[in-house]
Amino acid sequence: MRVEFFLLMGALLFTIGCVGVLVRRNAIVILMCIELMLNAVNLTFAAFAHENQSMAGQVFVFFVMTVAAAEAAVGLAIVIALFRRRRTTDVEDASLMRW
Amino acid sequence: MELLLGLIGVVAVFALVRSFLPARTLPAGAALGAVAVALLAYDYRELVGLEFWSGLIGFVAIMSALMVVIHPNPMVSVLFLILNLFCIALFFLILDAQFLAVIQVIIYAGAIMVLFVFVVMLLNLKTEEGLRLGGGPQRSGAIVLGAAFAALMFYAIRNRGEAPYFDPGPSGPGFGTARDLGGLLFTRYQFAFEAASILLIAAMIGAVVLAKRKLR
């Protein structure tokens, strides 16, 4: 199986994730889009690992998953806290931290 | 590759359709079916080949990803994201990373997405909450940027240094098994492994503290 295919797939998914992060305003969805991007990267890693037959790439995928889990947990906790205060999960309503 | 390009085209068409008739999943299903038939007709020989299946999975993956971004309802986004994750797990299988595939399902589908579902249910967001998209200029700009990024990526991948179409063939025995990965994790990447565990602990505590109603 050609590696290129998976690289392109990863690129596409990553792009979609990025656009999603930029377009959506719902914090939860944004978090999901981030997960999407992470997955795209994972795919690329795995593809390269397969291309030059080294497990290093897969190890990296493993760690990326760890980070993703942590990120999701903290991110959702933040979302909940935000929702408690503001009754919303809209990131544009949470724009207090500015000049 | 023609397969993939065809997929991309379909994706674009689907996106157009989607933008014309919002909140209607029927066209999506129709497009999907049409594409499937088209692909079946496209080449019989590819049906048994991995090409076909990975192409199909990739199609589904991109579809679901798009749905994640587009769909107004967070819960539906979650579901599509789960679908996408399964697709990627299948990709892992194709790439001789069985362990990763299972781990993918357990961690993402089994834990993280459950968390998302849980939160969505907890906050019980209404649909219109999800419907609100970013400001016009930013939206269009984002799409332009995405196109630019995708173009760059295609360019980069298309002419990678040597052998852009490299195909290593079948992997060695035990490649991607839990045994291999575990061995690496506990020997060469020991430190990173421990660091990851610490990271998880920190994230756990942080999540608890953040979500607590009042600290006392």
Added chain:
Amino acid sequence: MLRLLWLIPLLPFAGFLLNGLLGARYLSRRAVALVACAAVLASFAISVGAVLELHNLAPAPAETGAGAPVRFTQTLFEWMPMGTTAEGADLTVRWGYALDPLSAVMILAVTGIGFLIHVYSIGYMEHETQAGLARFFSYLNLFMGMMLTLVLGASLPVVFVGWEGVGLCSYLLIGFWYDRMYDEKTKMSCADAGRKAFLANRIGDIGFILGMLLLVTAAGTLDIQAILARAGTLGTSVCTAAALLLFFGACGKSAQIPLYVWLPDAMAGPTPVSALIHAATMVTAGVYVTCRMAPLYVQAPVAMLTVAVVGALTALFAAIIGTAQDDIKKVLAYSTVSQLGYMMLAAGVGAFSASIFHLMTHAFFKALLFLGAGSVIHALSGEQNIWRMGGLRRHLPLTHATFAVAVLAITGIPPFAGFFSKDAILAGVLALAGETGSPALLALWASGLLTAGLTAFYMTRLYLLVFAGAPRMPEGASHHLHESPPVMTRPLVVLAAGAAVAGFAGVPGFLGGGRIPDYLRDYLAPVLALQHIDSTGIGTPSEWSAMTIALLVSLAGIAAAWAVYGRRPLPAAAAAAAAEPRGFVRVVKEKFFVDETIDALVLAPYRWLCRASAAFDEKVVDGLVNAVAAATDLASQLLRLVQAGYVAGYAFAFFLGTIVVLFFVLR
């Protein structure tokens, strides 16, 4: 004992460490004083032993030129291993001590008189706090150690260490009462006085350093004896330059024109300090170094002449100023300057032994004078103005007696010490004049005579105003007048004895008539390269006449002073003249406005420069910095607007940047 030579400077240093580190808190006052005095006494004892042993040594054969002096050199360790030059000259500086007749005389004087003054200080400083006492004695000990290092140093860097060390100690001790005001009129605090002294010394040190560098480049070594051995081969110009540079340093240390201004203000320190450092020992370091380098000077007639002229001028100038001072210690200070001028004059005319001789005798009677003055001040609880003294003869009999001896000694009345030494100097000048027949030297001799007369005048004036006549001190100050405690007066007695008889160490040949040899001269001759001048160059009768003239001049000075200040009650005119002087007297009283002149010519421009550069710093440099800061502030104020708080916006920018970077990477 010679083995223990290295202990001589080390013991006082140990005392310094002990008192300085523990004295303030862990030792009793008694213990502090004991440690300090014991250290000095020990090194004095070792010195005596070493000097006695020195005679048994065979003369070093390798010495060229100056006869064959006995010398004991002790090298302790390699201090600066600097390797050798291309010419193979060994630049390595070794920390070594050398004992020869010259340094022998010095260490005996320094340790002996130093010990007496230490003892005296116990009484004088009794009112100090515990910490103050410890500080004082540790400083004194440090000074002793440094002075002995200076004297014994076998190579110029070692000497220089001592040189700087004593400078430091003088600074510390002048500013000992750093919180007190010293001179109400000029708003000068004791700390300022110390600073002044230190700066003046530094200016001289520049000369010393340059001289050292010149010598090391020319002679390829810093070992004193080696340099002196090669002095003949260096060439006149080099010798002249080096000699003049070193002499400049000596001017700083020994308070010669133009650098003498610090010494009078050095009286801000406690009186024992003035006696030890600014009369007996440190200020003579310049003279000592000049004599130590005698063979070098001998090679440079111009330098010699300069030394002589400067010395003579200083002597005369300071003596004139001394005649009009009201502060008892100021009078003594100027007299010190003038006497130092004498020594320089002697060194300049090549009568090095006379110079050292006078150095020794002067150490005795000037220390005695200062200590006596200290006793007086002590008795009057801090009063220093001689116009508020008088009639102290009855109250302070012992002080008075010793003081009188000292006065007779300094005025050069036979058979007291000053007579012989001063006469030796004048004889030396006259002899050289007779040899070369130059009128300049005759003029120097004349100025010497005049100085002698003035010296006699102001010393007698001082004596009369302080001890004779009716008491002029304010009421209340007089009733608790008391003789100083024995711990203070005993050193006076000893010093008085020294001042009385020290002269016989150098009875001129014609006077002794061969029966009494000129011990000191014979002792020092091999070191000082005296072969080129023989003070018996002129006939004996003229020497007799010269001596008589000098004596007469001194007597004249005494008579004049007696005429003016001796009558009682003291004529109102004199008091009035002292109160608000007019004309020349005023100029003299104001020390010829030298300080003011220096202030106007040197310090004022310097201060202006400082202010200008300070202004530059504040306006321009700081301005630049502040401008940068302000620019940053402005920029951030503008940049702040970017931070709109919209996470999506940030993500957008982030993504954009990523794409741009990628574009340039992949292009």
Added chain:
Amino acid sequence: MDPAIVRVLVESAVKIALFFFVMLTAVAYMTWVERRVSAWIQDRRGPNRVGPLGLLQPLADGIKFLFKEEVTPPHVYLPVYLLAPMLIFVPALVTFSVVPIGPSLGLLGHRIALQIADVDNGVLIVLAFSSMGVYGVALAGWSSNNKYSLMGGLRSSAQLISYELAMGIAIVGVLMATGSLRLSDVVAHQIEHGWNALYQLPGFVIFLTAAFAETNRMPFDLPEAETELVAGYHTEYSGMRFSMFYMAEYANMITASALAVTLYLGGYHVPGLARLGLPETAAALVQVLAFCVKVAFFLFVYVWVRWTVPRFRYDQLMNLGWKGLLPIGLAHILWVSFLVLKGWV
């Protein structure tokens, strides 16, 4: 296409068909068993009209469900509402596919493993799909816009997440002992070294408890606590969709029992069978039978417990999960690692 692929396809197709039939029948009759047993426990008679001993009762129920009207409330979120029952039913079945129900036996000149997929990572796959079960419940609760359902869904998702952890921890012990993720290896290892339950009792107990919680059975059936929330997450479901949940519950029970047997009770292993020297096929059949018996025993335990133990309170549930089972499980891991280190297992 080359014959190898064809053979594999045909073989697995047959297996899947068989397995599906057996599973559904078992599920159906599980309902009958439950009723009978509960009746027996409560000293009643239970269903005994339809056919002998009411053995046809499940059939009747099935028919009834099929012909009932599917009520679809207007306020539900339809796609998810429809998706939920499948999501809860599918994992239950899929999980079973990696469980070996018997040794491989020779048939028609082929060696056929009595197991649909003998994958390595089998255990992980089990965990993965059992964790999928959450979605069905949660989505059902969420999609049917009803506060009871939502509560049920929330509770169940929380509960499932917590107890999956305990279950995983318990299973880790087995894996460490076996040194492989392949379920057939697990069984083989037990055949060699004796059943895990013998020296991993804590793990066994934790696993059972977690299994009860995973299947939302008493005493952990808070998601559908009828006395508090009308019927929990399937309040709004009716007809065949409801029966999906119903069947899914039993399917889950069966799967969990099978897993417990495989992981801890030596799977199809019958002690001392080898000494009898039966022909291979017969031995295999005996072992399959033994497997079924063990599973049946666990199913009985399920029912038994249901009618014996009262329901936990929510906080008690959470405390038990996080503060009780989890620490014990960790300690148990230490214990097992000690054994492994000593080389005793």
